[in-house]
Amino acid sequence: MPVRRMVRVVEASERLVVEFPWAERNRAAFKDAFGVDATKVEWTVKQGGVTPIASGTLGAAVRVEVDLSQVPGGVLELRLHAQRRELWRQWIFSQGKLARTPEAIDVLANRWAPILLFSSREEYFPLTLESLVDAPEVKGSRDTIKVKTVFGDERIPLAELSEFLRYNGHADYLLDQSAFDSQKVFDRVHGDFQHSCVYYSWIEEGGYGFLNFHTFYAFDPKTGIAKLLRVGPHVFDRESLTFVFPPGSDTPAALVLSAHLEGQTILYFNSLRLWTHGRVKMPLPDPRVADVRGHVVVPVAEGSHALYPAPGHYHISVLTELAGHVLGSFAKLLEVEGDHADALLTHQVLLPPNVQSSRFASYELRPLRLDLLRSEPLPPQPLYDPSTTVLSFSGFWVDVPGLQNERFPPFSSRETAPLAWFEKAYEWDWGQLPEAVVAHNRDIAARISAEVATDD
Numbered sequence: 001m002p003v004r005r006m007v008r009v010v011e012a013s014e015r016l017v018v019e020f021p022w023a024e025r026n027r028a029a030f031k032d033a034f035g036v037d038a039t040k041v042e043w044t045v046k047q048g049g050v051t052p053i054a055s056g057t058l059g060a061a062v063r064v065e066v067d068l069s070q071v072p073g074g075v076l077e078l079r080l081h082a083q084r085r086e087l088w089r090q091w092i093f094s095q096g097k098l099a100r101t102p103e104a105i106d107v108l109a110n111r112w113a114p115i116l117l118f119s120s121r122e123e124y125f126p127l128t129l130e131s132l133v134d135a136p137e138v139k140g141s142r143d144t145i146k147v148k149t150v151f152g153d154e155r156i157p158l159a160e161l162s163e164f165l166r167y168n169g170h171a172d173y174l175l176d177q178s179a180f181d182s183q184k185v186f187d188r189v190h191g192d193f194q195h196s197c198v199y200y201s202w203i204e205e206g207g208y209g210f211l212n213f214h215t216f217y218a219f220d221p222k223t224g225i226a227k228l229l230r231v232g233p234h235v236f237d238r239e240s241l242t243f244v245f246p247p248g249s250d251t252p253a254a255l256v257l258s259a260h261l262e263g264q265t266i267l268y269f270n271s272l273r274l275w276t277h278g279r280v281k282m283p284l285p286d287p288r289v290a291d292v293r294g295h296v297v298v299p300v301a302e303g304s305h306a307l308y309p310a311p312g313h314y315h316i317s318v319l320t321e322l323a324g325h326v327l328g329s330f331a332k333l334l335e336v337e338g339d340h341a342d343a344l345l346t347h348q349v350l351l352p353p354n355v356q357s358s359r360f361a362s363y364e365l366r367p368l369r370l371d372l373l374r375s376e377p378l379p380p381q382p383l384y385d386p387s388t389t390v391l392s393f394s395g396f397w398v399d400v401p402g403l404q405n406e407r408f409p410p411f412s413s414r415e416t417a418p419l420a421w422f423e424k425a426y427e428w429d430w431g432q433l434p435e436a437v438v439a440h441n442r443d444i445a446a447r448i449s450a451e452v453a454t455d456d
């Protein structure tokens with residue numbers, strides 16, 4: 001059976017326009033399933049699921065239209081109900097006119113795009129969204145994903161995953177990891193460090209600008225005991241970092257890095273730092289933050305792809321992970337076990353597009369363009385990636401065994417409540433760390449810079 005096109009988000013910027021193709025074309029089947037004629041279904045739209053914006057009935061057109069010109073951007077909750085029974089609940093991200101143009105945001109993104117520093121043993125690299133859900137391994141698979149839908153438990157063929165995500169964005173849907181990928185399809189989608197991709201988005205709240213950089217991975221294998229016990233490995237992974245811009249400024253005042261779930265205790269080298277906020281913020285500018293040509297160097301944890309302020313070992317429950325690269329002298333100083341070669345391998349450093357090197361690859365930088373997010377792609381145009389349509393899915397992409405499930409952008413708290421998300425981040429204090437940590441940061445940056453400088 002082909003994937004049902006339940007909800008088509010046509011527009012969600014100055015206007016909200018939503019259509020319901022399956023209900024409109026299958027009136028009898030809809031009535032059999034839900035006990036009501038589609039034209040009589042009632043709908044409500046609330047900002048953040050709390051503040052009422054508009055309501056009505058689907059009517060003969062089986063369609064929702066709402067003027068959003070006076071509504072602040074952010075998450076809208078669309079609910080369908082009949083006879084006091086909820087039929088559907090979906091989050092829709094709305095982004096109207098911003099203080100900056102897409103072209104100006106692109107300039108900022110290229111200026112502040114980070115350098116990503118991986119472990120020498122890293123096997124997975126950031127993908128484009130089309131590679132994530134439309135890779136040949138996925139399209140050619142006969143495997144299915146189990147999803148508990150409004151019709152009951154259903155199995156969605158992986159070959160039709162992209163279609164399902166675009167038209168079935170129910171906020172409570174979960175891509176059930178326990179019942180799919182028996183063929184290890186996503187384990188095999190490693191990405192290619194020479195053709196990797198980083199996305200960016202821009203959100204405004206309270207006069208502040210939040211420049212997010214997003215990376216997407218097909219699989220999070222974890223490392224060590226966590227990998228062996230299968231505590232935490234999961235299909236689909238997303239990581240983000242955010243530069244925070246004061247009103248009217250082109251220079252960020254802070255950087256926020258996300259690692260793991262809120263409430264999980266994270267330790268840096270067992271005892272140097274400890275926090276439970278899931279993310280850290282660092283004031284900028286700060287000479288102790290490693291950078292090359294003004295681009296911050298961000299260590300990426302092996303396996304989990306969590307982002308941290310400094311290279312080294314981090315401990316979370318049964319998981320111990322190496323973020324970035326640890327030089328031999330630093331490892332010896334902190335009594336880190338194992339061999340640690342000083343030389344950076346070619347796959348360990350991903351540079352932004354405007355930083356070139358004959359040794360390290362530069363990633364492609366693409367905009368998410370949340371103002372254009374919808375179910376069906378627009379015609380080709382500058383600063384637009386049609387594969388972002390899969391992000392219309394507001395349910396849970398990440399099924400973390402035994403832990404809290406996670407959504408993809410733009411439905412994480414980073415995008416839905418950016419100011420509160422920033423203010424509650426753990427404040428990283430370089431002054432409470434040994435000088436060796438800062439010196440190690442400088443040494444790593446210098447080694448990357450030397451490779452970049454040879455191309456001048």
